[in-house]
Each structure stands twice: as structure tokens, then as C-alpha cells.
Amino acid sequence: MNKIESSINKISNFLGKIVSWFTSILVLVVVYDVISRYFFGISSTAVQELTWHIFSIIFLLGASYTLKEEGHVRVDLFYQKYSEKTKAVVNLIGTLIFIVPFALVVIITSINWTINSFMMNEVSPDPGGLGFRFLIKAVLPLSFVFLLLQSFSLMINSINKIRRT
Incomplete structure (x- = not known):
């Protein structure tokens, strides 16, 4: 693993820790919302929006960590039977064709919006x-910058695997 790949992975691991804390916070906010609504008849637009915002942070910032951990959904009919080299080629091509262009489009289109x-x-x-x-709108382009960085790490990793085998 080279320094660039290692640095990007450290960023994604840090984001994973942030996301885990936000998940705990989300649980507390939802419990508060449910108790206040059902036991005290108090409803709050701010609490409802806070729930949506925290979920957005979890989903968006968690994407790069999930990519690092290979946790994204993939059609695994053939992939699991492939050799490590073939898996690396599939990951490299998939990243170049799908993740990188999509991340770039989201970054470019969301910057002006933000x-x-x-x-x-x-x-x-x-x-x-x-x-x-x-502030919550700023998370969108930022999270896709992190996803793009993690994509570069995945491509570096895939290229290294292809070269080794």
C-alpha cells in the first residue's frame, strides 16, 4: 500500500468513525422525538428536520468508508468466483466507468447549489x-469529493493487485 492510498484510507476511516457517532446521535434524536410526540403530544419541526439532516450526513459521509470496506451492493453472481486479478480488473473498470464520472457530475452540479x-x-x-x-447542503459536494478520493485509492489498489498477479 503506497502513501497516497494509505492517506486516503485514513480519511475514510476517520469519516467512518464520524458516521458511527452520528448514528448514535440519530438514535437519541429519534427516541426523543418519539417520546415527546407519543407521550407528551409535542411535535417539533426542528427535531424532524434534524433527523433528516443527521441521516443525510450518515448516508453521504458514509459512502467513502463503505467503498473502502467494499460494503456497497454489487451483483455477485460471478464476482465471487473470479481470481484476485480479475476482481481487481472489474473493480478498476467499474470505478472508472461508474463511480468517478458520477462523483464528478455530483460535485460539479452541487457546488453552485451549495x-x-x-x-x-x-x-x-x-x-x-x-x-x-x-451547512447540510455543503455536505453533498464534500461527501462526493471524499468518495472520489476513495475511488482513487481503490483504483491504486486494483492496479497494484493487477501488477502483482
């Missing part, structure tokens, strides 16, 4: 909703 949100100081349009909506 900048506009910051410039407007966007908040929730709902009464009692959360402020600082621009």
Missing part, C-alpha cells in the same frame, strides 16, 4: 424549522 445556499444564508422554509440549511 454556494447559492451559503450566499442566501438559507434556512428551513417551514415554521419552526432549522436554520443554517446551507
Whole structure:
């Protein structure tokens, strides 16, 4: 494993730890929301939005860690029977054809959206909703930058496996 691949993997591992903490926080927020709604009849738009925002952070920031751990869903009819070299070739081609272009499109298209949100100081349009909506919108391009970085790590790993075998 070279230094670039190792550094990217460290970033993804760090994001995985952040996501695990956000998952615990999400559980606490949902428990609070359920107890306040069903036992005290109190409903909060802000708590509901906070749940959505935390879930978004988990889903988006967790993507690069999941790619690192090979946890994404794949059609495994043939892949499991392939040699390590063939798996590396499939991973390299799949990353180049699917992940890299998709990540680039999301990054490019979401940057202006995020900048506009910051410039407007966007908040929730709902009464009692959360402020600082621009912060959660910034997670989208940022998370795809991390996914793109992890894709590069996967490609480096695949190329090294192809060369070794």
C-alpha cells in the first residue's frame, strides 16, 4: 500500500468513525422525538428536520468508508468466483466507468447549489424549522469529493493487485 492510498484510507476511516457517532446521535434524536410526540403530544419541526439532516450526513459521509470496506451492493453472481486479478480488473473498470464520472457530475452540479445556499444564508422554509440549511447542503459536494478520493485509492489498489498477479 503506497502513501497516497494509505492517506486516503485514513480519511475514510476517520469519516467512518464520524458516521458511527452520528448514528448514535440519530438514535437519541429519534427516541426523543418519539417520546415527546407519543407521550407528551409535542411535535417539533426542528427535531424532524434534524433527523433528516443527521441521516443525510450518515448516508453521504458514509459512502467513502463503505467503498473502502467494499460494503456497497454489487451483483455477485460471478464476482465471487473470479481470481484476485480479475476482481481487481472489474473493480478498476467499474470505478472508472461508474463511480468517478458520477462523483464528478455530483460535485460539479452541487457546488453552485451549495454556494447559492451559503450566499442566501438559507434556512428551513417551514415554521419552526432549522436554520443554517446551507451547512447540510455543503455536505453533498464534500461527501462526493471524499468518495472520489476513495475511488482513487481503490483504483491504486486494483492496479497494484493487477501488477502483482
